[in-house]
Amino acid sequence: MTLDFSSLLPYTDQILEGLVTTVWLTVVTTVAGIALAVVVAYVRDGARVRGASLVSRLLGGYVEVIRNTPFIVQLFFLFFGLPALGVPISATVAALIAMILNLGAYTAEILRAGIESTTRGQHEAARALGLSRLQSFRHVVLVPAFSRVYPSLISQCIIVMLGSAVVSQISVFDLTYAANFIQSRNFRGFEVYLVVTAIYLLLAVGLRLVFEFVGRRLFAFRQGGSA
Amino acid sequence: MTDFTTWDIVRNLLLAARWTVVLSLIAFIGGAAVGLVLTLLRMGGLRPVRWLVRGYVDLFQGTPLLMQLFLAYFGAAVLGFDVSAWTAASVALTLFTSAFLCDIWRGCVEAVPSGQWQAARVLGLNYLQSMRHVILPQALRLAVPPTVGFSVQVIKGTALASVIGFVELTKAGTMLNNATFEPFTIFTFVALGYFILCYPLSRYARYLERRLYGAGIR
Numbered sequence: 001m002t003l004d005f006s007s008l009l010p011y012t013d014q015i016l017e018g019l020v021t022t023v024w025l026t027v028v029t030t031v032a033g034i035a036l037a038v039v040v041a042y043v044r045d046g047a048r049v050r051g052a053s054l055v056s057r058l059l060g061g062y063v064e065v066i067r068n069t070p071f072i073v074q075l076f077f078l079f080f081g082l083p084a085l086g087v088p089i090s091a092t093v094a095a096l097i098a099m100i101l102n103l104g105a106y107t108a109e110i111l112r113a114g115i116e117s118t119t120r121g122q123h124e125a126a127r128a129l130g131l132s133r134l135q136s137f138r139h140v141v142l143v144p145a146f147s148r149v150y151p152s153l154i155s156q157c158i159i160v161m162l163g164s165a166v167v168s169q170i171s172v173f174d175l176t177y178a179a180n181f182i183q184s185r186n187f188r189g190f191e192v193y194l195v196v197t198a199i200y201l202l203l204a205v206g207l208r209l210v211f212e213f214v215g216r217r218l219f220a221f222r223q224g225g226s227a
Numbered sequence: 228m229t230d231f232t233t234w235d236i237v238r239n240l241l242l243a244a245r246w247t248v249v250l251s252l253i254a255f256i257g258g259a260a261v262g263l264v265l266t267l268l269r270m271g272g273l274r275p276v277r278w279l280v281r282g283y284v285d286l287f288q289g290t291p292l293l294m295q296l297f298l299a300y301f302g303a304a305v306l307g308f309d310v311s312a313w314t315a316a317s318v319a320l321t322l323f324t325s326a327f328l329c330d331i332w333r334g335c336v337e338a339v340p341s342g343q344w345q346a347a348r349v350l351g352l353n354y355l356q357s358m359r360h361v362i363l364p365q366a367l368r369l370a371v372p373p374t375v376g377f378s379v380q381v382i383k384g385t386a387l388a389s390v391i392g393f394v395e396l397t398k399a400g401t402m403l404n405n406a407t408f409e410p411f412t413i414f415t416f417v418a419l420g421y422f423i424l425c426y427p428l429s430r431y432a433r434y435l436e437r438r439l440y441g442a443g444i445r
Contacts, residue, residue, distance in 0.1 A: 068383075069425070072386050081415075083410075166387065193298050194298065
């Protein structure tokens with residue numbers, strides 16, 4: 001058994017290109033996915049107070065379908081299925097949509113858990129103080145819920161970043177695609193995957209540090225509080 | 228080229244779904260066995276061992292499952308073994324599952340109040356005896372709902388074995404798609420297959436969780 005990492009050196013550009021793709025896919029997905037989740041959580045929170053509507057039921061179905069099927073199948077469904085229905089879609093767009101829908105569903109469920117622990121009395125107090133439903137949702141329900149479930153949210157975003165390795169299977173040039181590409185040229189599969197796996201590990205650690213930094217800023221007023 | 232009726236598609240997918248189920252069971256049972264040993268080591272006294280287990284868990288939780296599968300597949304070749312997709316998928320998914328279950332179960336053991344430990348030790352029980360008679364029975368009640376919930380992740384994880392050539396539900400779907408060019412129908416059925424396997428487990432996990440809260444623990 002011999003390991004030869006020097007055979008990777010000519011392919012630094014490919015690894016960098018893949019790294020850039022993985023990072024920007026993750027950043028866009030994190031922002032858009034969390035935004036989607038907030039909308040879903042808002043509608044479902046309304047349903048909790050006023051009774052289920054058709055929209056809230058549909059959103060509930062969306063969350064369950066995403067959470068109970070593999071990401072790779074969701075990706076294939078979008079990438080192969082939409083063009084067959086006459087909607088042309090590029091690999092990158094399919095990957096992005098699949099990732100956003102995925103993170104959105106999981107985050108909506110995480111937020112729901114945080115929201116349900118807000119007592120009804122707080123809701124009513126906010127309304128009694130003259131806050132609109134949107135205002136009371138934002139200040140009384142959403143922000144405390146976020147700070148409560150923030151650790152789960154970090155983990156979920158990391159899971160989606162790691163799961164994005166799968167987009168290589170529809171030929172998006174991400175980190176994993178770069179690994180497959182190099183492996184097909186220099187036949188040093190094990191070395192390539194070892195290096196790329198290490199990069200993913202560093203990305204996961206880095207993402208967690210960034211999130212923790214942002215979290216300290218965002219929820220600074222709650223530190224040491226009862227939250 | 229032969230024509231595929233909808234029934235042909237469904238029949239082929241059902242046949243392939245067997246291997247999704249078998250691989251899930253292997254990964255879950257193997258992962259539970261390895262995960263239990265890891266949990267005991269993690270909770271034990273030896274500091275270097277605890278760190279090693281923690282490193283193992285962080286490693287598997289911090290890297291893509293797809294990479295773990297590739298490494299199992301290509302790593303064995305480097306070591307001189309000629310492994311099948313079956314072996315590589317079983318090993319990778321077992322290790323992946325063990326790391327996550329170890330993390331879940333550690334949390335459950337830690338949730339048992341430390342007074343229980345002290346009481347057990349004062350009564351003269353050693354580490355293994357306290358674990359077996361006092362801590363584990365209590366931790367087990369807490370552990371069941373998240374463990375059932377994680378089984379859903381295991382089933383979904385087996386879909387990635389398709390990438391290294393293991394013919395299960397997802398791989399059968401891509402193969403049928405190449406033969407029939409009916410991606411919409413096929414991947415709807417594939418997704419439905421996973422949903423039928425996973426949704427009852429998700430619901431059951433949620434039911435167990437509610438019942439646990441109802442029982443007044445925590």
